[in-house]
Amino acid sequence: MSKDFAGLTAIVTGAGSGIGLEVARKLTEQGAKVFGFDLRSGDMGQLATFIECDIANPDSVKKAFVEFASQSKTLDILINNAGIGAIGTVEQATEEEWLRVFNVNVFGTGRMSAAAMPYLKASSHAAIVNTCSLVATAGVPNRAVYGASKGAIYALTLAMATDGIAHGVRVNCVNPGTSDTPWIKNLLSKADNPDQEYAALQARQPIGRLVSPVEVASAIVFLANPAQASTTGTALGVDGGMQGLRLPR
Numbered sequence: 740m741s742k743d744f745a746g747l748t749a750i751v752t753g754a755g756s757g758i759g760l761e762v763a764r765k766l767t768e769q770g771a772k773v774f775g776f777d778l779r780s781g782d783m784g785q786l787a788t789f790i791e792c793d794i795a796n797p798d799s800v801k802k803a804f805v806e807f808a809s810q811s812k813t814l815d816i817l818i819n820n821a822g823i824g825a826i827g828t829v830e831q832a833t834e835e836e837w838l839r840v841f842n843v844n845v846f847g848t849g850r851m852s853a854a855a856m857p858y859l860k861a862s863s864h865a866a867i868v869n870t871c872s873l874v875a876t877a878g879v880p881n882r883a884v885y886g887a888s889k890g891a892i893y894a895l896t897l898a899m900a901t902d903g904i905a906h907g908v909r910v911n912c913v914n915p916g917t918s919d920t921p922w923i924k925n926l927l928s929k930a931d932n933p934d935q936e937y938a939a940l941q942a943r944q945p946i947g948r949l950v951s952p953v954e955v956a957s958a959i960v961f962l963a964n965p966a967q968a969s970t971t972g973t974a975l976g977v978d979g980g981m982q983g984l985r986l987p988r
Contacts, residue, residue: 740769741769742769742770743769743965743966744769744771744963744965745769745770745771747771747815747864748771748772748774748813748814749771749773749814749815749817749818749963750775750776750807750816750818750855751763751773751774751787751818751820752776752777752818752819752820752821752851753777753820753822753870754773754775754783754786754820755775755777755778755779755782755783755789756781757918758820758915758955759775759777759818759821760781760782760783761952761953761955761956762820762956762960763775763783763786763787764786764956765956765957766960767786769960771816772811773787773788774787774788774790774810775787775790776790776794776803776851777789777821778791778792778793779791790806791803794821794843794847794848794850794851795839795842795843795847797850800847800850800851800854801854804855813861813862814858814862815864816864816865816866816868817851817852817855817866817868818867818870818963819847819852819867819868819870820870820959821843821847822843822844822848822870822888823839823840823843823844825882825883826881826882827883827884829883832883832884837884840884840885840888841888841891844888844889844891845888845895848869848892849895852899856906856908859903859906859908860906860907860908862907863907864965864968865903865906865907865908865909866908866909866910866911866963866965866967867908867910868910868912868913868959868962869892869895869910869913870912870955870959871892871893871896871912871913871974872886872892872914872915873917873982874886874889874890875889875890875892875974876890876893876914876974877981877982892912893912893914893974896910896972896974903971909967909970909971910971911962911972911973911974912973912974913958913959913962913976913977914982915978916950916976916978916979916981916982917943917949917950918950918952918955919949919952943981944979944980945979945980945981945986946979947979949979950978950979954977955977958977
């Protein structure tokens with residue numbers, strides 16, 4: 740396996756499970772020193788150095804970066820992957836839900852990026868990759884709050900990419916379709932008919948199945964790779980064709 744990330748240091752948020760875990764695995768396999776920022780170590784084991792961090796809490800982010808600074812003087816890659824979901828229409832959304840989802844998904848990404856930026860500006864291969872979503876650019880039923888938060892992540896990606904140009908910091912995002920993650924499994928467990936709901940989720944994606952965390956992680960690692968030095972301000976779809984394809988019924 741190539742060692743494209745040899746000598747580079749990365750932070751991956753939400754590295755304990757799902758997409759973040761697979762990103763940590765791929766970066767480590769390709770030579771990076773990976774720090775996993777998460778509420779719990781989860782399954783990261785030897786794949787990353789665990790640092791406890793709640794991106795929804797400014798003090799927790801500051802504390803996590805103090806701990807990071809005690810173990811590393813450099814940072815080249817930030818993967819803003821941690822996030823939470825929400826289900827429902829705008830009528831069903833509560834004030835608490837709006838605040839909670841935006842605090843994690845949008846403000847949390849902003850907190851992490853701001854704290855990482857001084858390190859990234861000093862790197863010769865600086866890259867940020869945000870985990871966005873198909874719902875940032877396509878309407879999906881019952882995803883009002885979540886979709887709005889991911890739309891903000893898409894806009895934030897473009898804004899940070901613009902500001903990062905002068906400092907050599909590339910910023911991109913991936914837009915996954917419905918992925919086979921722990922959050923989806925938890926969502927299905929609460930459905931009246933989990934098998935029927937799972938089949939419906941598969942059917943709405945043109946490839947006829949959910950996107951795997953490994954596939955999303957591969958796209959994230961591609962965008963983070965120093966070989967993609969001219970790629971910034973880009974949203975890479977990993978959605979099974981859901982954004983652009985219209986198949987006959």
